[in-house]
Amino acid sequence: MSRRKNDFMTLLEDYFETYLPYSRGLSQNTIKSYKQSFLLLLRFMLDVKKTNAEDIKFSALTYDTLLEFFGWIETDRQCKASTRNQRLSALSAFSEYAQNRDFDAAFVFRSAIIKIPVKKRKNKPRSVFSREEIKILLDLPDETYETGLRDKVLLSFMYATGARAQETCDFTVADLRINNRTASVTLVGKGSKTRQVGISLSLAKIVQNYIKHRHIDRHPDRHVFSSQTHEQMTVSCIEEIYKKYVTIAKEKYPDMFLDDNYSPHSMRHS
Numbered sequence: 058m059s060r061r062k063n064d065f066m067t068l069l070e071d072y073f074e075t076y077l078p079y080s081r082g083l084s085q086n087t088i089k090s091y092k093q094s095f096l097l098l099l100r101f102m103l104d105v106k107k108t109n110a111e112d113i114k115f116s117a118l119t120y121d122t123l124l125e126f127f128g129w130i131e132t133d134r135q136c137k138a139s140t141r142n143q144r145l146s147a148l149s150a151f152s153e154y155a156q157n158r159d160f161d162a163a164f165v166f167r168s169a170i171i172k173i174p175v176k177k178r179k180n181k182p183r184s185v186f187s188r189e190e191i192k193i194l195l196d197l198p199d200e201t202y203e204t205g206l207r208d209k210v211l212l213s214f215m216y217a218t219g220a221r222a223q224e225t226c227d228f229t230v231a232d233l234r235i236n237n238r239t240a241s242v243t244l245v246g247k248g249s250k251t252r253q254v255g256i257s258l259s260l261a262k263i264v265q266n267y268i269k270h271r272h273i274d275r276h277p278d279r280h281v282f283s284s285q286t287h288e289q290m291t292v293s294c295i296e297e298i299y300k301k302y303v304t305i306a307k308e309k310y311p312d313m314f315l316d317d318n319y320s321p322h323s324m325r326h327s
Contacts, residue, residue: 064114065113065114065118068163071158072154073091073092076154090143090147091147091150093144094144094147095148097134098126101125101130102117106122115155115163115164115166116165118166119169120168120169120173123148123173124173127144127173138176145173148170152166152170153167155167189313190306190313191216193310193313194306195209195216197302198302204285206267207267207283210263210282211282211295214264217256219254220254221246222292224244224245225282225290225295226282226289226290226291226295227280227289228244228282229277229279229281230268230273230276230278230279230281231243233281235261235262235265238258239255240256240258241256242256264281267281271283
């Protein structure tokens with residue numbers, strides 16, 4: 058292996074372009090999550106250590122530097138313990154890959170990363186909606202507007218199926234199956250694992266009518282839920298939808314919706 062192939066950025070490029078998608082077979086969503094950890098590391102090295110990405114060497118990624126980096130993402134980037142631990146896991150996985158490719162080049166990095174402790178998380182009770190709160194949320198979207206109709210169907214879909222936000226983003230026309238007596242949806246979850254979820258015929262009709270309303274019923278690969286700017290909705294868009302309606306609900310019903318941290322996952326737990 059040439060000297061150039063041993064540098065940090067080249068091995069990192071090989072890791073994301075070849076190893077993770079082909080050798081490990083990871084989904085694009087998982088790879089995207091991994092990339093976020095390294096984008097933060099590159100930002101830290103540039104802003105704090107004044108080192109451009111192409112100048113980063115494994116020898117610079119010492120224990121003290123990495124400890125400072127994880128402190129930085131907690132204070133400056135306001136990362137929670139769980140997110141911080143995910144970043145640590147991503148860097149640790151890459152350090153093992155890099156050391157297997159060139160032991161001497163990555164030794165300092167690998168030795169440092171395995172010494173960084175996992176941070177204990179404060180276990181908070183999961184926020185869930187009561188049945189009455191669910192009814193209120195589903196009644197809030199104004200169906201006379203295109204976005205209101207979309208939000209009504211989306212919230213109903215996520216409640217009835219227990220779908221995660223990313224699974225809802227990935228849901229396509231072909232993933233809905235309906236006949237005279239039963240209906241189901243196919244959801245693609247973590248690690249590209251698929252599962253079939255039975256749904257009521259009433260919900261299936263709601264989703265089917267929405268698909269027809271969007272004129273995408275003859276396009277099986279189209280995503281059912283889209284944003285105003287993208288054909289496929291993003292998780293952040295779904296988070297904003299929940300934030301919007303929970304905020305409205307809190308204002309209208311001050312004696313309800315008392316938890317502070319409702320999220321799309323709250324609907325799944327409900």
